[in-house]
Amino acid sequence: MGFGEDLRCPQAHAAVMRLLDSELHLMEVMNKWMGQRAKSEREFSVQLHNMAAMVEKQERPQLGAGQDHISQLNKSWGVLVSQTDFLSQVMKKRSEDLLDGPISKLTLLIRDKQQLRKTYAEQWNLLRQELSKVTKIELERLKSSYRQAVRDAAQAKRKHQEANKDKERDKAKGRYVKALLRLHEQHNEYVLSVRAAQVYHQHHYSQIQPALLSALQNLQQEMVLILKEILQEYFDISTLLHHEVVRIHREMASALTAIDPHREYDSFVHQNRSVKEIPACAEFDCSLLEDTEKLNPKEIELNDLTLETIQHKVYQFSKRHALEQCRQQVVLSQGTRAKLEAQRLILKEKLDQLGSKDPPSALKLDPDTISLSSTSSHVCSLCQKVLLPCFNDSAFPCSCLQVLPVLNLPQDVERPLGQQDWYHGAIPRLEVLQLLKSDGDFLVRQSQEKQGYVLSVWWDGSCKHFLIQNTDNLYRLDGQGFHSIPLLIHHLLSSQQHVTKRGGVVLMKPVVRDKWVLEHDDVILGQLIGRGNFGEVYSGCLRSDNADVAVKTCKENLAPEHKSKFLMEARILKQYDHPNIVKLIGVCTQKQPIYIVMELIQGKYDPVGRNICNSFKINCPIIAPHSIITIGGIYCM
Incomplete structure (x- = not known):
């Protein structure tokens, strides 16, 4: 099986030309690829050398007590730097070898391949032209002459037969003889041409064309062998398993293995060992209790006088802890957070010990002068208003609180x-x-x-x-x-x-609507006061009590995920009830466009819609776990 025996037709020739073009394209891609590899190796070697030069330029002797300490880490670091510089030299040499070896040879091979394609195409076209000339063009010319001679002979014969006079008959006979001679000559020439075409056709397909295709196949196979040797040479040069590269990385690995974290600072600690004791920690001064009664050191005093204050402090500590987690701009130390948590746990432990019982009396008064019912009701209402919101904060566990079941209210099916x-x-x-x-x-x-x-x-x-x-x-x-x-x-x-x-x-x-849901008719829109990412912001008032509000609108053509982000502001604001944070009034979701209604901060607005006021209350950014959401979209200066 080969080119000469199996690739005879014009379709096969077209396939051979496509094969040559694809191989040329592949070789050009290889050449660019190897050139890019050589360029990368050269640039990589330059970067590695710059790394070593940077270390040599910036490295300075250690100052202070550890000046004489030379650790294993420093030694290993020196090995890494020196071996990296040596690796840059190896990479530079490999880049030069790639340019002088495989890339140069591949460039010459591409040139030879292009010449082979050109020569083969010319020879193929020449052979096809000669075949067409012998077997088609020449035969068509002779056939045309043959037909004309047949027509001339038939016409001369008819005139000879129609001639009446002897003189005209002799002239017609002479013309008929000449026409018949020309016909016989054309016949003989056509017979010879047909035979010649048959012989040339057989010779073309049995010897001439197979010889051309076989020569092409031999040259193709020889070029494939050369290309294989070029790729093998490229692999030998560029492999990362080269013995020099392997040796360099082994040196680095040995240097890293020599680092022992447990013994790294033994000599340093021995040279700079501290001799002074740890400073004393703050302790409770018991002398403060000399003139007091029933007050224990290190314990919180919980009674009917301090209950409200303790509950308020628990609320404050909880909210401060939650805000510290939410604000990414302020990063407090672990010690500060631990201090707040410890204080909160001490207070919470005391409250848990008290449970539902009445707090002990701090004053030894007549029991008749104390209203137990009023105290009990006051404690219950205070716990509901202050203590429960505190422990519902997401920053603290609330497993100790019992969640009341949701009551299914009867529905009036006649309502709209x-x-x-x-x-x-x-x-x-x-x-x-x-x-x-x-x-x-x-x-x-x-x-x-x-x-x-x-x-x-x-x-x-x-x-x-x-x-x-x-x-x-x-x-x-x-x-x-x-x-x-x-x-x-x-x-x-x-x-x-x-x-x-x-x-x-x-x-x-x-799943019922929460208390924040308002009807669109409950809000009267006023003038435009600004624009946000999701829509426009208006001033307005509530129809029920004429209270001033700010209304954020959501564009109707926003994508669903953007509308969800718009409503996320309302979900975040629901969790906060603080005098310095803008208060949420409600959300209008019954129809388009969706509203978020918030309290309006009084002040004047500049031309771009920013609220400028002197109040401490600000429309501050709330830091969510995965995004920063600016509540309100209007900042108060």
């Missing part, structure tokens, strides 16, 4: 959809994932992609979304139709039927 507690309006789909937690949790929202409403249910570890169909003024999912969506939801919830026939989803518990 917008007044149903489980209708959440135009909240994004990503926001739904934050609300649904357990199997059977559900809510109804406005669809963002289509006109209509969507029933979202958490089931089997994922959130399912069902588009509520409205045909002929009847609302349905996969079965019976109802005149309103509240009737449909009430039927599915009370009958415990599957939402769809194909799935096993069942409605268990509605």
